[in-house]
Amino acid sequence: MSETPLLDELEKGPWPSFVKEMKRMAAVKPYAKNVLLQLERSYRDKITHWKHGGIVGVRGYGGGVIGRYSDLPPEEMPTPEVHTLRVAQPAGWFYSTKALRKLCDVWEKYGTGFINLHGSTGDIILLGAPTANLQPCFEELVSIGFDLGGSGSDVRSLSCCGGPAFCQWSCIDTLDMYHDLTMEFQDEIHRPRFPYKFKIKISGCPNDCVAALARADLAIIGTWKDSIKIDQEAVREYAKQGVNISKIAARCPTQALEWDGKELKVVPEDCVRCMLCLSALPKAILPGDEKGATILLGGKATILQGAFLGWVIVPFIKADKPYTEIKELIRKILDWWDENARTRERIGELVYRLGMRTFLKAIGLPPVPQMIYVPRANPYYFWSPEELEEK
Amino acid sequence: MSETPLLDELEKGPWPSFVKEMKRMAAVKPYAKNVLLQLERSYRDKITHWKHGGIVGVRGYGGGVIGRYSDLPPEEMPTPEVHTLRVAQPAGWFYSTKALRKLCDVWEKYGTGFINLHGSTGDIILLGAPTANLQPCFEELVSIGFDLGGSGSDVRSLSCCGGPAFCQWSCIDTLDMYHDLTMEFQDEIHRPRFPYKFKIKISGCPNDCVAALARADLAIIGTWKDSIKIDQEAVREYAKQGVNISKIAARCPTQALEWDGKELKVVPEDCVRCMLCLSALPKAILPGDEKGATILLGGKATILQGAFLGWVIVPFIKADKPYTEIKELIRKILDWWDENARTRERIGELVYRLGMRTFLKAIGLPPVPQMIYVPRANPYYFWSPEELEEK
């Protein structure tokens, strides 16, 4: 009889199976097989058999490795140390097969051979290595040009969409910004010293293909200030092919578009860059020329106060190399957060607790209506002593 | 020179002036003049000259009278006691002139002669009487058929729209319900024993002409369950007169209406009874036949946690005389609030603190989607021990 009757069920069906993948490694690596058998055990018990990790790491790094131990007795799980290395992905998850093959070779040597490709933050997750292997594995990774990402209370691995590599909408150089910022913040990524995690994600346009505003403490999203550019000839061509242009215009959330059968007119100041018309008519409509980024703060998942979506703190910022302004802004925010946050308080929660007013003042950002959907409904606002004396 | 140079400015202009009214009384009543002069003083000092009232009242009543004392020295304000009687208005603020004249006669005898007609809660506010006059004034009011309303931590005077007295939309008998509930809760209105105030307001239809859902702890708003009734002949008549029916149909928030030039069709289950089409075409569209009320809870102004709008706790309730179900519901809510609230905690804030779950369970109301705009986004919900064992 199979040792993994429950997991075997997950080899069935048309979709490619992670169990099959695990079995491939289990077949050659007893260490990997132990993990597989523990997983089967979890399927039987309906409970995880991993317990809290002690602190593990590699020399000079506090982050990038997740310690993980089995809670099963040694006779059931002879290799209880199954740590994870979070390896920083190249910008936009582009790879040469050469680089990928090298990575596999290293991982074949030191770990289970399982890869979580990729983790939700963006890293390549090398899933499962004993403590003793962490340091040599790391060193060999570095030697082939890979480095660890973040984990714990540090700046986490960034991520970005493919942007200018294939997409006509990208308003910023996402790949370059990703790489540049990642290099700029190496120390903050690798050495946890903050109150909690801090995530930065970069999308080239408002489609936000890395869901930055939902998942990043700081989201950098490409945008433009002037009018969308409409190629009227191309619009008419779409119309000729039977595309219902009126319907597309009607979906514009701000009624900024009008189609008279010949020309698609836009009221530029009414366009909120929602991307709907660009997506519907990719050959005909393009972003404007005055490009930059919007910066949103505070996105995060559930813990502690429920999930937050990032909100606008800078409606428009120039985003040209070497990204000085953006880097300075991030540093200021990190410092302020570091000084003011409680343990395990994300930046969004800190701003909620102290108020945008306090945040904006500390960072030196001007309040603008783009930061809010609606002004406050309660009369509970503050006056600083200086303001009172001005009047 | 005038004794009230600043107030005199408010006699100018086309709008009828309250200062003129105050002066009319001041001319004959020194007591009223004292109040006028104090007001002038406030205009000069830009500060109120009233201070906290001690407890004043009439025999057997804890509510209905607001104590008020001047903070000026006796030489400036020789009659510092200027209390207020809140007199419960008749349903819908309908009066015979006979009743009104009697009221004036009583008030001429005992007070300043100023009336705040009406207070925002709904009462006739007899503005300014010395302590000694309160009891005789009250007794005489009772003798002419008027009674005090509420003030302090009690059920406040109710209010209601004119409803069936002039309005074709009224789905409930607002005047009768007002009177009946007011009589039912006389004790609760007159004898403060609750954590804080509790307001009940009644509107005949979703137009909510007493703004109940913004200002009442418990709002009773008339509604109907079946389809609106459309008189197609009347619609066509409107159309003939040049009314743009398509435009009206287009404004329907749920797109429940369609006008084909001949007939105005409604998808009854999509109508949310927003009243827009009824208001636009009053001769052609009427509420359905299956009438009743929606009950909303929790409306209030700013203090303590910001203003709340009332929210649905009963989407539909039959509202026929003698209103047994509604009375029972109100009693249950009052009791639960009384038992659970902190001092000065309105019902809405209590429900916020303990959760709708707790409230619904205590009152015995079923949870329904009409109670919310959207379900929760956070995963922080509770299971009762019983529920766990059911499964």
Add this chain to the structure above:
Amino acid sequence: MSGEKKYITDVGPPHYKDMVHPVLLKNYGKWRYHEYVAPGIIKHVSLNGEEVYMVRAAIPKIVSIYFVRELCDIADRYSDGYVKFTSRHNVEFIVTDKNKLEGLLKELKEKGLPVGGTGRSLKAIIHTQGWVHCHTAVIDAPGLAKALYDELYEYFTRDDLPGKLKIAIACCLNMCGAVHCSDLAFVGMHRKPPIVNDDIVSRLCEIPTLVASCPTAAIRPAPEKKSVIVNEERCMYCGNCYTVCPGMFIHNPKYDCISMWVGGKANAGGPPDFSRLAIPYLPNNPPRFPEAVQAAKNVIETWIKHAKPGERIGDWIKRIGWERFFTLTGIPFTDKHIDDFIFSVPTFRTTTNFKWK
């Protein structure tokens, strides 16, 4: 003597059947439709075909008994001895004889009572008692109302505005009235923390209630002096502590001010909405409050100019967006507009979909 006297209590208000015009009672619940005849005049037609004209006139909310008697005189002449007041404190005459309308209008004019406030007009301003009678009043609501009315008079007597215009004024942030759901509203505001009078606090106030009264937890007990201490950094001058305890004196004419709010509404045609902060500071400048009046006019005229028919101020702002509202009105946006109280986060703009101005 007094031991013998029987006190009659709990009689309740007069019964409406004695107060409602007999023709209204006759057609009670049998109305068929209404029609706007002219600003201030609504015709109601019953299923029996009977017609009634409700004529609406404004009154200064604080009136004398003489004024009320005069209203009664008019009602006796034109509406059979019956009147109705409205939920916004107008008076209405119930005219069953069309021929009496003209005379009624003439008399109201002579008496200086504006007729209007129906349909798409300026409605009666809901306001509170201010310095006339309230101990927490920061501004004088009746005075500001009068100043506004004088300036906006014509809008009450017209009904061709883009939508209804409902204004409310509260003299302190207890917001008696309907400020929090009005198209336009003013609220009197403090700007300095209360000054604690330990003597009064220790003698007259319940410390736990006082501590709990503070929405931002700025007050903590000081048991050594049987009083409290205010953390001034957390205080946003709401005055609630003063409401519950006279020892927390908060009035300060030098700093007290007026705030302006816009865009609230009630239930019809879509969910209600709160009024939202437009201007955090306007000088408290009695008797005629020119800055506040001007600020209202600015918003109202911008609205009239830009709104589509049927749009109340809030509907208009929803369509154009708040960023555009601030641009069009020229009102400066400040940190005060950004909510930082309990439900702040859902008001933050969590999208890049916004207008530049």
Add this chain to the structure above:
Amino acid sequence: MSGEKKYITDVGPPHYKDMVHPVLLKNYGKWRYHEYVAPGIIKHVSLNGEEVYMVRAAIPKIVSIYFVRELCDIADRYSDGYVKFTSRHNVEFIVTDKNKLEGLLKELKEKGLPVGGTGRSLKAIIHTQGWVHCHTAVIDAPGLAKALYDELYEYFTRDDLPGKLKIAIACCLNMCGAVHCSDLAFVGMHRKPPIVNDDIVSRLCEIPTLVASCPTAAIRPAPEKKSVIVNEERCMYCGNCYTVCPGMFIHNPKYDCISMWVGGKANAGGPPDFSRLAIPYLPNNPPRFPEAVQAAKNVIETWIKHAKPGERIGDWIKRIGWERFFTLTGIPFTDKHIDDFIFSVPTFRTTTNFKWK
């Protein structure tokens, strides 16, 4: 020895210029438009007229090194030794020679890798590690993902759904991934408070951090035993205390369950929205989680049947209203759907404008 060794650190990820296909680099920032060729195949055309085909295939997120090498083999044959992974963890081959498409598709088919996930299709499911590697996992996300995928397979390979369909699964309510903004999502949930192990708590945990970790303030210090006490009535089983302290054991197979969420989305075409609770309890039933799979299918099929073209699940629900959503799907509405956390009040229906069902 080790004293002499120089540790190289902070090298960062490989530079993208070495990783991006040369043709993409050549046209970097010069793209003109894209076109959907077939499900899974997008043609990108540059200003120079150059064309590139991105071919998207799904992978089981947890793979072996052999699998990766096989992907490399394919990429060497069809896309010049370059691949891209997407933000939803699909793999993409960058094909510059149109004639190679057919061969690539054939090989992918042979290898069992579904091609699709572009346009209005089911996207790759974002999921987390579950029992494979996480200590807080309530359910096994990879297993549930596989079970769902098998059932929804065809939707990945079609692109004629009403809108994109983005599913996410988190094995615990830390919600790694994108659960909180997905069209449909599953989250593993506890239903019993943690059991405090005083010994572990006192030895291994920082009490203040532990106390602060509780969103509902259900944990209070018990200094006498250097441990803590849980107020079970306030606990809603989030497990955050367990995340910060192993002494707060919370797993309980008998009660642990799965919750389902719907209607979230990101930034395009209007502000983003959160996923919202659809089903508070579904049995945690490995290996194939039939109840959860069925629940997903029900919502997806109801959506496909009723939505208008272009409507993602959330858009559809916004149009029809949540009351109608519960009616159409037959999902029971419970007290659990009503928010009772910090920002609850703004979710309460403050209007009579609603549907009966």
